[in-house]
Amino acid sequence: MAHWIDLETLHGPVRAWRADPAGPSHGAVIVLQEIFGANAHIRAVAERFAAAGFVALAPALYDPVAPGIELGYDEAGTQRGVALRNELGFDRAVDIVSAAAESLGEEGLRVGAVGFCWGGSVAFLANARLGLPAVxxxxxxxxxxxxxxLRAPMMFHFGQADTSIPADAVEQHRHKQPRATIHVYAGAGHAFNREVDNHVYDPAAAETAWRRTIEFLEENLR
Structure with a gap:
């Protein structure tokens, strides 16, 4: 059963949603939130990883600056999320990922990270700075x-119609990180994996990206 745990970090206690597989695990995945917090969608993603055979841990990254906050996908939630993202900063976010990885590693698990939106950038830093395989x-x-x-295998998923990551930005990823695997999904926009939001969800892109992510994790965490 999935439940909240307390994670000790350099910046105080941080709650994390933990989901465990029914049987033996293939490794552990740190699930990194969008700017809207470790909300029901992110918790559901963690539980989906558990159903696929991984121990999943989704830290509430904003806890050092706004404990317990979960935001909606409206304009007010977006503005608040941007402000909290900026207040927390990447360095503290990576510190929290490090604490989560250390905790899971103490259980003898190989650990990777998967992040979405802002959390996708945190996942990249978890690779470059902590050596975690990441998506x-x-x-x-x-x-x-x-x-x-990069210090470990890396996979990127982009939507071709994502105006926040235009084609030239994707090309910079290809040029500067030639070891990474990069997938671009035709017709998909930003947040195409967010199935709770019909304005952005792209089922075909989301399912293909999920299959590739699971294959990546199975290959790199076993």
Whole structure:
């Protein structure tokens, strides 16, 4: 059964939604939120990873600055999420991922990271700075960090119609990170995996990206 746990970090306790597989695990996945917090959608993604055979942990990254917050997908939620993202910053987010990885590693699990939107950029940094195999879904804020070398296998998912990550930005990923695997989904926009939001969800792209993500994790975490 999935439940909240407390994770000790350099920035105080952070809640994390933990979901465990019914049988033996294939490894552990740190699920990294969009700007809207570790909300019901992100918790459901963690539970889906558990159903696929992974221990999944989704830390509430905003807890050091706004404990317990979950935001809606409207304009007010977006503005608040941007403000909290900026207040927390990437360095503290990576510190929290590091604490989660250490906790899971103490259980003898190989650990990877999968992030969405802002969390997709955090996932890239978890690879470059912590050495975790990682998957980034439409991480629109990764460009300033692309000169940081990868330390583990890396996969990127982009929507071809994502205006926050235009074609030239995708090409910069290809150019600066030639070791990474990059997938671009025709017709899909930003947040195409967010099945709770019919304005952005693209079922075909989401299912293909999910299959590729699971294959990536099974290959790199076993």
């Amino acid at each position: 980034s879904y439409y991480g629109a804020r990764t460009l300033p960090f692309l000169d940081e070398p």
